[in-house]
Amino acid sequence: MAKSSAIDKELSRACEAAIEGTKQKVVMSIRVAKSKGAWGKGKIGKAAQMAKPRVLAITIKDKGERTKAFLRVLKYTDGSVLEQAKIYKLKNLGKMEVLTSDPSGCTFMLGFDNLRNQRVAPIQWTMRNLDDRNRLLVCILHICKDALGRLPKVVGIDIVELALWAKEHNSRDSKKQNLKDGPSGDLLSEGDTTVTVGNDLVSQAEEEEMEALLGTYVMGIGEAEVFSERLKRELHALEAANVHAILESEHLVDEVLQGLESTTICVEDMDEWLALFNVKLRHMREDIEAIETRNNKLEIQSLNYKALAAELDKLLEKMHIPTEISDCLTEGAFDESHLRKYIEACEWLRSALCGFDALDPRYTTTIAVKEKRAYLDIIRLTFVRRACAFLRDYFVNLVDSLMSDKRNFSQRGQLKKPDHADIHNKCRIYALLLHHLKILDKNSLTPLRKTYCSSFNQLLRRETREFANELRAGTKAPKVQSAWFEGPTVPNQNVDTSMISGAYSKMLAAFIPLLVDESSFLSLFMRLEVSSPDPPSIHDDDVDLSMMEMDENNTNKGTVDMGALNESLHDLLDGIQEDFYAIVDWAHKIDPLLCISLHGITERYISDLKAETAGYVNLLLDAMEDKISTLFTRFVDEARHQIEKNDKNVKQTGVMSFVPRFALLATRMEQYIQGQSRDLVDQAYMKIIGIMFVTLDKISQADLKHSDIFILENYAAFQNSLYDLANCVPTLAKFYHQASESYEQSCSRHISVVIYYQFERLFQFAKRIEDMMVTNSPEEIQFQVGLSKSDLRKVVKSNLSGVDKHITAMHKKLMKNMTSEELIPTLWDKCKKDFLDKYDSFVQLAAKVYPGENIPSVTEIRDLLASM
Template sequence: MSRQQIQNTLFLPNDERLITMISVSKIPRKTNLKKRGSWLCAVLNTMESPAKVYIYHVKKSDRGEGFKKKMSWLLRDLRKLDGKSAEKPSPEFDLHFEKTYKWSAASVEEKEAFISSLWRLSHRFLIQKPEFENIPERLLEDIKDPHTLREKSQSVDDISIEGEDYQALSAKEEADLELLMSECQVAISNAEVFTEQLSKQLSVLDGANIHSIMGSEDQVLNLMRLLDNGIKEAEQIEEKLDSYDKILANVKEQMEVMRDKDTLMTLRNKNHQRLLEELQNLVVIRLDMKHIQALMDGDLTTPAGIQECTAAAQALHRCMNADIHPSLLRLGGVEEQQKRFKKLSTNFSKRLVHHLNNLFIHQVTYVHVYMSSLSKLYSREVSDFIENAKQKLVAAKESKGKLGTATLSRLTGSSTSLAKLDHRGRSGSIQSVDSSAVKYGSELDIAIRSVFDQVLEKVLTEMERVCIAEQDFCFKFFHLIDKNTPKDEDQEKDKDSTTEGGGDVETDVWVARQTYSAAEGEFITENLGQGLLQKRAAVTVEINMMAELFPQLETELDGFLTHADKQNDMYSMYMLVRMSQHVINNQDMGSFLGKTFGNCLIKVKRNFDKFIDAMMQTIRETKTSKKSRCGIISFVHSFEEFTNLAESIFKGSDRHADLDKAYTKLVRVIFEQIIRVAQEHQKTPREVVLMENFHRMFSILSHLKNPCLENDRKEAKQRYTENLQAYTVNLLGRPLEKLHTFFEGVEARIAAGVKPEEVGYQLAFSKQELRKLIKEYPGKEVKKTLEHLNKKVEKQLCEEENLIQVVWHEMQNLFINQYKYYDSLMTKCYPDSNITLEFTMDNVLQYFSDIAQSH
């Protein structure tokens, strides 16, 4: 194929010009190049602006009558051209575009000519040139010289083309030639006349050009004069610019000086501002004369005097805790002022302590007499009340859980204190346990536990009511500080203004607190920060006074709880929930009632732990009858009933975490003891014991829906599934024993290397031997075997868990798998023998269905 054919067929219609071409084939598929007709062509398109160079992969059409462009790339997209080797000639080369294309040229010479042409085209038309690697230096020498490069890149038409024997005219050149020939009619018939005419025209044009050059000499001289004048003007401008530079240099120095001065002024202003702010802070830290007078001589016996002293003390606190820079504290004036403030604080504190001490001393006699008298009354009433509660429990047990019409009597307390004051209505929010939802124990046990829950709630509610009422009375009657009394708006404002400076109210202004000592029979004065006076003093007075008024309250309550726990250790769950709720109701600032209930709660929690430990020990000591089938073990039933009762008791309680811990301990022990019983029981297979009891435990734990038992629930399900499968496999065994042994031998021969279709030619595994074994297992015999297995399952499994159908279904699947195993081996090893078992898959399904329905 000639270059001209490709040029005229593919590129000329698009005004493209073929620069160079090379016959190639792809690597590694090297085939006959002539037969494939594959070329790489470098083509120049000058119609685009700027001119672009394309590389086309050209192939012959399928019919071999023409050519087609298979792929095309722009030369500017070429990243690298790899010649493979610069020393050893090789026809292979790579073109790296976005993808790497590997080619093999028809000859080394064509490859070198193609690479040299791409090198020149890239240097002529590209700014960002591709890399040329592993190329012989001689291919690039002709354009490395800059002079040679300029000569070769003057125009697009000057590019040398190796091996080109003809260059077609462009469309513009062809049009100009036709116009010229049309002007001369003899151009076609007489070339000499046409040539002579062209020469004459050329002479005329040369003369016109010379005349034009001669006529423009004057203009050239004028242009030279203008250039000289321009040079002189430029020199003058440069001189002026030099003078301006000198002036600006002086200005620059002056501006730098001004900038430094401005910086210094700004810094000085900032320092002055900060100094002014610090001085203003120091000036503000002063105490008015009226506050000084109040601190020194203020009247602490009248409301107006107390208000003045309070305001003065707060102002003094602000002054002493003002935010002052540490360096300013060394100023003489500041040190002197701080000393004056400390002196005022010390004198006022001493005066206030003396005043409060006198007040408490006058009241201590009345308080002591009141507590001595009322403590005897409350001791007797509390003792009688607790004894009455104990008798109610005994009566409920004797009357089979009936509380009767008579309920617990109420604690009356002091007629002075309790006649006019109502209790605050604090009682446990826990509802009574619904006995219908609990099956733990007999109906009598359920009724008795319900009575105990009511009696316990009544005991705690009455103690709470009486103690709170007495406490309120003491605070109001003896004018003590009430820790629950809200402050008025003025006090809140004073508190806010006191704490604005960030100081600690407790550390500087001291007041007195009276603490009653039972041993000394008097109040002891202590120093305490004013900020905690109301809360701490109120709590201390309450605890001490209430402890004197109710000396036997905790002892009596503890005795009642101990008595109840001895009657039934299950009561510890009721006590734990009820007591916890009442502790929460009375936990404000560690009050006497909260402290008393809290101490009892600790003992109740210990009783609950003992109750759980006793349950665990009972589970460990459980023995089962070895003469009958095991079924569901008794402690599994007990655990299920316990969870129902416990969930109803602990529902909504904050103590459910204690129950969760108990669940975890009990489940671990139950799992261990199920395994022990399964190993020891002689009547029931081990797998049946494990399967049934872990199935029940899985059901119980799933019903609880407790996140802390999720791992135990999964373990129970896993153990149930594993033992179900193991029991089914062991029970079913090999119902077709001889057939199973026969096919095991067949598989052994195949494993030893005998081809499956050749197994039947061995004497022990012949077709006749197989038919003989099949006749021993007719459908009726198989059904009898299955009926015997079903009866065995019914004897070993308990009806309580209803797992017979589950086991039977699992056994059906296992038997079907054995059937398929025999059938597949017969098909593979005895083809075209028409040997089959005497019963089909449908027969097997019917056998299992009939047996299941009959039972």
């Protein structure tokens, strides 16, 4: 018998080489012949196509708990090398069919579910013998059961026969393997794998039951046909015995049938009686339901009638308008003595209107309700019109009575601070009436506010004008010169203008609190809150109409309507600013520097105003602050213009007049600083000092020969005059340091010119030595052209012989053209120090380059300078 290719290890290794890199393991490889047949039954012989040699390999791949199995089709290339031709997933295997048209049983087909829709006939595989076929099929079934958990459909072969073959093959291959390999043989050979697959097709328990059943019928039976005949005879015997037993029990069956028939008759009679009773009960139930429905409707109707009657009574009560109320609100002239009665009528009218608004919406469509509501609106509008006309006349007459009495205003020789407490008390009497008017008609207060504000605006403007005029007439102050930087004389520093600032403070102290109080009173009195609570009832015994709801600390006060408030405040206070502007202009004409103190006073008042109702007063103060700043800026610009006039491209010497005058101006400005006006003064300092420095630079350019002398004298004068102020004013300290730097630079340049004028050859020689030492060693320099020892001796002789005369000439040169004699000692000391430093550098260079040469020492020159 030929050796099976299923156990050919060479073939297995060739398959593994063909699928190398796929991480799959070859379980079985076997040679087959491939052919294609038609759909349905396959045909062998001429119907089959030419068979092609192929190798089928079953491979598996472990992925953790899951195992994937594949059927690979390999073909030969180049005669003996295998390569992959096709691959199928065994999870898609649905059918294994052995073709019955092949008598040998070696041809089979594998049907895959995912290939059913292809219009190609399934491939037919032909094995060499039945053993090879069984090995492959058993292996596939084993993998499908263990790895995939299911078995494909098997057609054309008995699964029991396949299991018996696997068992027999298992025992036979085990014996061969033991004889060949001994006890140490490979138990995991290909044959063992196949046998294990066969045992797994039928479990051990099923196999034992099958053997027990077959063992019962093996006795004396040699062929299956005889066994089948015997079973048929036993079946006929059992059926005959069953029929005989049934015939013997016939009388019992008859008795049972008779009993069933009598029971059926009784059941039918009972069913008829039950149907009759059911009809009667249904009619009775319908009658009861009809009676209950009528009773419920009658009861609901009765309740509805009672509720309707009660609701109509309430509606009639709400719709009733007492005659005394309607007469009070609509008839006769508005009388101040009946104010309490009017307020009671307003309360009733508000209550009635709220009652109509609270009615069910279905009532509002009725004619009676519409008529009553329209009548109430007529009463409401009539009363609002009467009350507004009365209040407009009242405000006008109240202000006219105050305006006609001159004692209420400032007079010659007597300042009168306005007091509106009495007029406010007279207005508070109608505070509650205004509240009701706002609720009855929210637009009714707008014309009232206009009338109130225009009337009181006349009163406030006259009070302000009279107070300002008398304030200026009663304050006598000297005229102060405003031109600080031109003219022969300087403004007197001892002039006292504090009474002007005091007058301005009196003006603000008298009217700013008054205007704030008027603004708050207007907001409360004219009901400028967006939402306000209901007022107390007029019937409360402890209610005082003159003070009602006018407490500024009232916690129940609503949010202020800022738009309406600002509009009313504009009408109330417009034009008052002109009298304040007149005071500021008056103070500015007397002394422009008073703007500093006025600015500080105004800032303090601005910072103290926090109330929302003081918004317009804040605007007034802001406008005054802007005007004061504008006037002061105009003064500063004029001062800058006066300083710029000194730049005439004409040679000027000495200290300019505007330098010491600025020190006097700064001292005076610091005296006027009050409150938060520091920024205003600092800005003025920066503008004036900036133009001073620019002008000094321009003047110095007119005479470049003496520019350093001019600069250092003026900057020294600037520092000397502002020394004390710079210690306490940071802005002046910054310019002080700037002037100090310019002074030092000018001093250094001027002293260098003076020194080089007398000792030019000496220090130029030193400069040439320094330049030459960059590229040459000190020993080589004395051999350079112009730097020999003889050249050194000539330079020393020309500059240092009679050095005392040169130093005297240097001192005279330093003093020449200097107008500030107090600067000369300081400059001379600095000149001697700079000369010694330069000479010391020269001596050190000469010692390195010309050792042994006789040059006067630094000590000799220092002693000589000290003795002069």
